[in-house]
Amino acid sequence: MRILILGGSGFVGRAVATEAIAHGHDVTVFNRGLRDPVAGAHLLTGDRTTPEGLSALTGGSWDAVVDTWSADAEVVAAAAEVLAGHAAHYTYISSRSVYHFDETEPAPIAEDAPLCALDDPGYAGDKLRGEIAAERFGGPLLLARAGLILGPHEDIGRLPWWLRRLERGGPTLAPGPRDLPLQYVDARDLAIFVLGAAAAGLTGPYDVVSEPGHTTMGELLDTANAVTGGHADLRWTDPQTILDAGIAPWTQLPIWLPPGNLHAFLHQGDTSRARAAGLRCRPIQDTVTDTWTWLSSLPGEAPQRADRPVVGLDPALEQKLL
Template sequence: MRLLILGGTEFVGRAVVESALGRGWEVTVFHRGRHEAPAGVTTLLGDRTAPDGLAALADGEWDVVVDTWSAAPSVVRDAARLLAGRVGRYVYVSSCSVYAWPPALGHDETSPVVEGSPDAGEVPYPQAKRGGELAALDAFGDERALLVRAGLIIGPWENIGRLPWWLRRIARGGAVLAPGPRDTPLQYIDVRDLAEWVVQAAERGLSGPYNVVSEPGHTTMGDLLEACGRATGSSAELRWTPPETILAAGIEPWTDLPIWIPRAEQPELHSAIHGVNVDKALAAGLSCRPVASTVTDTWGWLESLGGIPPQRGDRPVVGLAAELEAKVLGG
């Protein structure tokens, strides 16, 4: 198959490229030239946000386009309209953030979503992703648009910093503030499993919305952090600390302590991120590797970079300040 990916040089886009190349697909990567494209692809350069930025896409035909854009929906709209007559299927990598707040525990693809517009400029993330979905639907219709509502994404090439922060912190050793309870359930998707599902779903001609993340309780906070210890070979001591102690210290779940959300204290947020129904994607072939594989491979990738992960400029830096951690631990 012939794949056009809009982006394709970082995180999710790169994983999709690698998956498609592994299947022997012909891959064209359209990007701004800020990062080197993977080997084995055809490269087209352009900036989607600039006047005439899509000029390199004026010609050409592809079986499928994959778009991971997460800002102004009008950018998705312009690309989708330009390609509608020359591409078979539009795969838009959206987010479970499109569900109206607060989403119920076990929310699925039929749950209410936020309002959005394909013509919108810069809007909050949930509305941006919903607007991107509507842009794909407007140009390609219900039968040719696949909406991939991803959950928390981690794994090699991560440029948000969540799993890399935990790996680097535990590798540093010493007493580590481990947010309890240890058995807090986690739900996420390894970027490579997401990419594999996207590629095979496109190949099968699937359409419509799919929640794509592991089953709820795929792992726990304890299993994740202990896997970090094994992967790094660290002698760090995980000090499991009650959520009330952490919250009383002014520490923010998700940002200061990435991935973690206290289930009892913040049930709505925990349900939104770690309580998504994925029956539809599982029935359509979704398979998720064990947490140890994700953690070990991410650490190997980090080591190949000298331990310094990339960081998206449009996302905040995550992680707990060492001074605050030490204060809570009493040292």
């Protein structure tokens, strides 16, 4: 296929470009040109947030488009309109955050679950408005609603923070319980799925994330500790003790959420539709090992998206609790 990736140099977009090239596709990436493109990709430059920023796309034609945008939905709409009639298929990388979170109904979420309010001012609303904006493409549209995304080139900082913390070693706060189930998707598996879905012409929403219990908090941290040298003494701590200390789940302790309805919302999703359509998720050992290999190869720290908060726990607060 001739594939156009809107983005293509960051985290998920880079994974899509890398996998597409590895599978023999002709890949074009469109972005501002601030980072080196994946080897073998054709680069078109432009700032899609400006009035004339999409001009480099004029006159092109592609079999498939993959759009990773996650902010102002009008930016998605503009690209979808420009590409209408110039591509055979459009994939918008969305999020399972678009579903309505109800404290009283922790039932497994699937593609037919109620959605959040369209005027939600946060990330969930941005993604839902992005889904609607992508409809201006006017052709086959796939909504890839990803869960927690991990893997090499992560620019949110969740798994990289844990790897650096465990590398530092010593007594380490490990948020329990050890058998807390986790549901996530490796960016490369997300990429492979959307490429296959585009080739097959799939449309509509798909929850692209591993099965519930694909790994656990214990397996994640034990694996990360092992690959970084085994320097950390994991001190497993019950959730209430952590919460009572004023430590925020998800941000100060990345990836972790205490047992409860919010954890169930994020980690007990029904993924049967995506699995039936070909989604396969590699083991946590591969995701952690490959992320550490990438992180170790960097001359400095991992890249950090400017539009996302820096995650991680202050060492003084961790030491105080321990």
